[in-house]
Amino acid sequence: MTVTIYDVAREAGVSMATVSRVVNNNTNVKPLTRKKVYEAIEMLGYRPNAVARGLASKKTTTVGVVIPDISNTFFSEVARGIEDIANMYHYNIILCNADKRKEKEIRVINTLLEKQVDGLLFMGGTVTDEHRDAFRTTNVPIVLCATSEATNTYASVDINHEKAAYDAVTLLLNHGHRQIGFICGSLEDTNNGLARYNGYKKALESAGLEMREELVRIGNLRYDSGIDATKYFLGLEPRPTAIFTATDEMAIGAIHAIQDFGLRVPHDISVVGIDNIRMASMVRPQLTTVAQPMYDLGAVAMRLLTKLINKETVEDTRVILSHEVITRNSLSHVYK
Amino acid sequence: MTVTIYDVAREAGVSMATVSRVVNNNTNVKPLTRKKVYEAIEMLGYRPNAVARGLASKKTTTVGVVIPDISNTFFSEVARGIEDIANMYHYNIILCNADKRKEKEIRVINTLLEKQVDGLLFMGGTVTDEHRDAFRTTNVPIVLCATSEATNTYASVDINHEKAAYDAVTLLLNHGHRQIGFICGSLEDTNNGLARYNGYKKALESAGLEMREELVRIGNLRYDSGIDATKYFLGLEPRPTAIFTATDEMAIGAIHAIQDFGLRVPHDISVVGIDNIRMASMVRPQLTTVAQPMYDLGAVAMRLLTKLINKETVEDTRVILSHEVITRNSLSHVYK
DNA sequence: CTGTTAGCGCATTCAC
DNA sequence: GTGAATGCGCTAACAG
Numbered sequence: 001m002t003v004t005i006y007d008v009a010r011e012a013g014v015s016m017a018t019v020s021r022v023v024n025n026n027t028n029v030k031p032l033t034r035k036k037v038y039e040a041i042e043m044l045g046y047r048p049n050a051v052a053r054g055l056a057s058k059k060t061t062t063v064g065v066v067i068p069d070i071s072n073t074f075f076s077e078v079a080r081g082i083e084d085i086a087n088m089y090h091y092n093i094i095l096c097n098a099d100k101r102k103e104k105e106i107r108v109i110n111t112l113l114e115k116q117v118d119g120l121l122f123m124g125g126t127v128t129d130e131h132r133d134a135f136r137t138t139n140v141p142i143v144l145c146a147t148s149e150a151t152n153t154y155a156s157v158d159i160n161h162e163k164a165a166y167d168a169v170t171l172l173l174n175h176g177h178r179q180i181g182f183i184c185g186s187l188e189d190t191n192n193g194l195a196r197y198n199g200y201k202k203a204l205e206s207a208g209l210e211m212r213e214e215l216v217r218i219g220n221l222r223y224d225s226g227i228d229a230t231k232y233f234l235g236l237e238p239r240p241t242a243i244f245t246a247t248d249e250m251a252i253g254a255i256h257a258i259q260d261f262g263l264r265v266p267h268d269i270s271v272v273g274i275d276n277i278r279m280a281s282m283v284r285p286q287l288t289t290v291a292q293p294m295y296d297l298g299a300v301a302m303r304l305l306t307k308l309i310n311k312e313t314v315e316d317t318r319v320i321l322s323h324e325v326i327t328r329n330s331l332s333h334v335y336k
Numbered sequence: 337m338t339v340t341i342y343d344v345a346r347e348a349g350v351s352m353a354t355v356s357r358v359v360n361n362n363t364n365v366k367p368l369t370r371k372k373v374y375e376a377i378e379m380l381g382y383r384p385n386a387v388a389r390g391l392a393s394k395k396t397t398t399v400g401v402v403i404p405d406i407s408n409t410f411f412s413e414v415a416r417g418i419e420d421i422a423n424m425y426h427y428n429i430i431l432c433n434a435d436k437r438k439e440k441e442i443r444v445i446n447t448l449l450e451k452q453v454d455g456l457l458f459m460g461g462t463v464t465d466e467h468r469d470a471f472r473t474t475n476v477p478i479v480l481c482a483t484s485e486a487t488n489t490y491a492s493v494d495i496n497h498e499k500a501a502y503d504a505v506t507l508l509l510n511h512g513h514r515q516i517g518f519i520c521g522s523l524e525d526t527n528n529g530l531a532r533y534n535g536y537k538k539a540l541e542s543a544g545l546e547m548r549e550e551l552v553r554i555g556n557l558r559y560d561s562g563i564d565a566t567k568y569f570l571g572l573e574p575r576p577t578a579i580f581t582a583t584d585e586m587a588i589g590a591i592h593a594i595q596d597f598g599l600r601v602p603h604d605i606s607v608v609g610i611d612n613i614r615m616a617s618m619v620r621p622q623l624t625t626v627a628q629p630m631y632d633l634g635a636v637a638m639r640l641l642t643k644l645i646n647k648e649t650v651e652d653t654r655v656i657l658s659h660e661v662i663t664r665n666s667l668s669h670v671y672k
Numbered sequence: 673c674t675g676t677t678a679g680c681g682c683a684t685t686c687a688c
Numbered sequence: 689g690t691g692a693a694t695g696c697g698c699t700a701a702c703a704g
Contacts, residue, residue, distance in 0.1 A: 004681055015691045020683060028689055045473060050450040051396060052681030054387045055696050062430065062451070071416035071631075073409055080407035083433050092447065094398065095431040097419050111428065114386040115398070137381060223618055256620055279615055282559055284592055295407075340697055351675045356699060364673055388697030391680045676703080681696105688691080 003044045012040035023048055054116060062092045063119040063305060064112030068100045073277050074247075074294060075123065078146060081298025082121060089306045091118070100125040109134045119305045123147055126190045127154070141308035143317075145301035148190035155308060155317035157301040161191045164290045164323040165199025165246070166206075168272050171288075171325055172242045173207045176334040177270065180204075181233040181240035183219045183226055183250050192221060196246045196274065215240060219250050226253020234261050241269060241334045248273040248280045248289055255283060255330060266332035276326055285329035293321050339380045348376035359384055390452060398428045399455040399641060400448030404436045409613050410583075410630060411459065414482060417634025418457060425642045427454070436461040445470045455641045459483055462526050463490070477644035479653075481637035484526035491644060491653035493637040497527045500626045500659040501535025501582070502542075504608050507624075507661055508578045509543045512670040513606065516540075517569040517576035519555045519562055519586050528557060532582045532610065551576060555586050562589020570597050577605060577670045584609040584616045584625055591619060591666060602668035612662055621665035629657050 005023070009016040014033055021029050022037045029037075040046070054060040065082060067075050079095070086093050094115065096108040105124050109131075112120060120142045122131075127149040135142055135154070144156035172180050182200050185192035201211045217232060219225035226245055230253065233240050243258075245251040251273030255265050265271055265285055273280065276291030300319060307314050341359070345352040350369055357365050358373045365373075376382070390396040401418060403411050415431070422429050430451065432444040441460050445467075448456060456478045458467075463485040471478055471490070480492035508516050518536050521528035537547045553568060555561035562581055566589065569576050579594075581587040587609025591601050601607055601621055609616065612627030636655060643650045 002681090005683095006681080016682080017684080017691060018689085021690090024683080030689060033689080047446070047473070048450055049391075049452060049681050050447075051387055051390045051452045052696090053683075055385075055391050055698090056681075056683040058683095058696075060387060069416065070406065070419065071409075071412045073407075073412070076407045076409070076412040079431075080405065080433065083406065083431065087433070092430050092432065092451065094428050095415075095419065096428065097416065097423070110383070111386075114384055115428065116385060116387045137383070223614075252618055256618070259620060278559075279618070282588055282592070282615070283619070284595060338697090342697080352698080353675060353700085354673090357674085360699085366673060369674080385697050388680090389699070391682090392697075392699040394680075394699095674704085676701105678699100678701085680699085683694105683696090685694080686692090688689100 002049075003046045004049070005046070007044055008037065008040045008046045011044055012036045058116075060116050060118055061090055062094055062115070062117050063121060063302075064096070064109075064115070064117040065093045065121045065123075066096050066098050066105060066108050066112070067123050068125070069097055070095065073279065074275055074292075077277070077294035078123065078298035081295035081300075082145075082302045083298075085299045085302035085306070091306070098124060102128060102130060106130055106134050113138050113140065119143070119309045121145055121301055121305055126188075141305060143301050143305045143308065146191070146297055148195070150190075152318065155304055157297055157304060157319045157321060158191070159292050159297070159321050159323045161195035162199040162202070164274055164292070165196035165244075166203045167199075167323070167325055168244055168274060168290045169200050169203035170206070171331070172244060172270065172272060173203065175242075175270065175331060177242040178209065178334075179238060179240040179242070180215065181230075181236075181243040182216045183229040183243065183245040183254065184216055185221050185246045186218060192246050200244065219246070221247045221250060223249045223253040226250030227257040230254040230257035231261075234258070234263075239269070242331075243269060243271050245271070245273050248275040248277045248287060251287055251289065251330070252279060252283050255285070255287070266330050267335065270331040270334075272331055280326075281328065288328045288331040289326050291324045291326045293323070296321055338385075339382050340385070341382070343380055344373065344376045344382045347380055348372045394452075396452050396454055397426055398430055398451070398453050399457060399638075400432070400445075400451070400453040401429045401457045401459075402432050402434050402441055402444050402448070403459050404461070405433055406431065409615065410611060410628075413613070413630035414459065414634035417631035417636075418481075418638045419634075421635045421638035421642070425638075427642070434460060438464060438466060442466055442470050449474050449476065455479070455645045457481055457637055457641055462524075477641060479637050479641045479644065482527070482633055484531070488654065491640055493633055493640060493655045493657060494527070495628050495633075495657050495659045497531035498535040498538070500610055500628070501532035501580075502539045503535075503659070503661055504580055504610060504626045505536050505539035506542070507667070508580060508606065508608060509539065511578075511606065511667060513578040514545065514670075515574060515576040515578070516551065517566075517572075517579040518552045519565040519579065519581040519590065520552055521557050521582045522554060528582050536580065555582070557583045557586060559585045559589040562586030563593040566590040566593035567597075570594070570599075575605070578667075579605060579607050581607070581609050584611040584613045584623060587623055587625065587666070588615060588619050591621070591623070602666050603671065606667040606670075608667055616662075617664065624664045624667040625662050627660045627662050629659070632657055
């Protein structure tokens with residue numbers, strides 16, 4: 001039924017070793033024999049069995065990708081970067097959603113390893129000791145992407161989240177804002193939570209301001225929670241003149257909550273986010289935000305992984321990509 | 337270095353067949369031996385090699401998914417449905433972006449087949465003869481998802497695009513609109529283009545109206561093209577009282593173009609889209625649209641694929657999921 | 673309930 | 689340049 005390398009060999013009147021050579025573009029095959037083999041392949045409709053090849057060569061040309069949620073626009077953008085570069089280097093990716101749930105992350109890491117992936121790209125909340133235990137059981141290269149890891153012992157690519165938040169708040173400060181509401185992620189979430197929280201705090205301190213707890217709300221990074229937190233801010237006396245959020249989605253929620261309340265953005269309240277998801281320029285007013293290079297995060301991580309897989313020497317395995325303030329229309333000077 | 341089933345067998349004092357049995361939860365292993373094997377596995381840190389297993393059993397428990405673009409919010413939602421169900425049935429997915437480009441689609445189909453996937457989930461624009469040629473070279477089950485195929489010979493899951501458009505336009509008609517601008521996808525795109533175009537046309541005809549070419553614009557399904565086409569409509573005399581678009585993204589572009597022009601939605605112009613992407617309820621006014629069950633499209637397609645893989649008898653391999661009109665705030669009766 | 677024996681389809685020595 | 693032989697790690701009969 002299925003045609004194997006052996007059938008091709010017989011058809012072409014050569015040995016299977018020779019067929020293997022031409023299929024793998026090995027040098028040292030006489031042009032004529034090469035041609036005969038190609039013809040046999042063509043006429044039999046031979047398709048190499050990558051599984052058998054993987055077993056024999058111990059390389060599968062596939063990498064495992066664990067991702068929190070592919071339907072999240074931030075991660076799907078990163079995933080596209082990953083896949084494009086993977087494709088460029090002739091790797092395929094096995095994609096696993098893990099929702100930042102530790103047990104599921106560990107589980108998929110193990111099945112990915114069972115599948116003999118050549119490398120592992122991990123995106124998730126935070127790397128714990130259990131993760132490290134799982135990573136330790138293998139020799140395949142691992143790179144962390146948009147993920148925080150305390151001991152800094154793995155290859156990784158990310159942005160400086162604290163600095164990004166710091167820059168955003170400083171921007172607000174420079175526009176005269178002093179009452180800046182902050183919708184933060186959970187402080188257990190190192191990147192979106194704690195790091196950005198620290199950035200907010202430090203920016204305030206740099207300006208000689210004290211952080212006030214009543215101006216900080218914890219959200220879940222999503223649109224609705226941006227709305228909810230903003231409603232709270234709207235009830236404050238005095239009201240904040242600006243709202244900074246740890247994600248663009250929450251920022252968009254903030255904008256709408258303000259508008260639904262009958263106020264204007266940025267005239268009455270300015271709003272600044274982080275991420276620069278596509279949607280950020282698909283709101284009115286368009287969102288001023290700190291851009292993360294989402295596609296590049298994935299692309300660079302994947303490129304790094306290919307180098308690691310090929311045992312190329314790489315100068316720096318901990319790469320920080322730069323973020324960038326994107327000025328649009330949701331921010332203005334404070335009106336006294 | 338790597339510990340194999342043979343090492344475990346020796347350690348546990350049994351044969352490799354027995355180890356294989358316990359690893360595969362085969363019945364008929366004495367509890368005591370099972371326990372011994374588990375202990376050996378534990379102490380050696382044995383991890384089954386899925387590649388070897390795949391070669392021996394001719395099953396890889398992975399399915400190939402070809403998708404137009406994972407960073408597109410519509411498809412990433414579908415992909416989530418696919419992955420969740422795949423995971424539920426213990427399959428992994430190899431994800432390949434193909435951008436609806438035929439050559440790339442054919443290419444990834446072939447590499448997926450080389451990797452011996454147990455099944456193939458195809459999402460793309462249109463299935464051509466070249467696709468059918470590629471499909472013919474294999475016996476693995478294939479299901480088409482959100483994809484049009486003229487000869488109707490493959491398992492598939494989709495919605496009725498023509499009817500969805502028909503319903504949307506009828507809704508507009510029922511609200512008194514008679515001048516309905518339509519931003520369509522390319523007519524070469526069977527689903528998003530032609531089918532929805534026909535639905536628009538038929539709805540008009542059912543109401544005894546004639547379709548007028550100047551009220552139809554071709555867009556590329558994205559936000560910006562919604563803006564561009566709407567600017568054109570805004571210059572028409574008389575202006576349409578409503579705009580219907582083939583995708584939500586274009587609808588949101590339409591809303592913003594209208595607002596940027598100084599008009600109000602829906603007071604001056606109503607807007608209705610198709611899809612119900614998350615963003616549809618993250619605009620002001622919130623978008624009235626015809627919902628496609630994106631997650632379910634993926635989930636049902638994957639479930640169908642698992643049945644096909646297991647050679648279960650399935651009653652109907654061509655499934656049409658129902659769409660639903662979602663009434664929000666971008667539509668009102670026409671103000672005379 | 674358990675062990676023996678063959679392959680699965682290919683890459684990869686090592687000869688020639 | 690090319691062929692023969694071996695084994696990658698595992699499943700799947702078949703015996704017993």
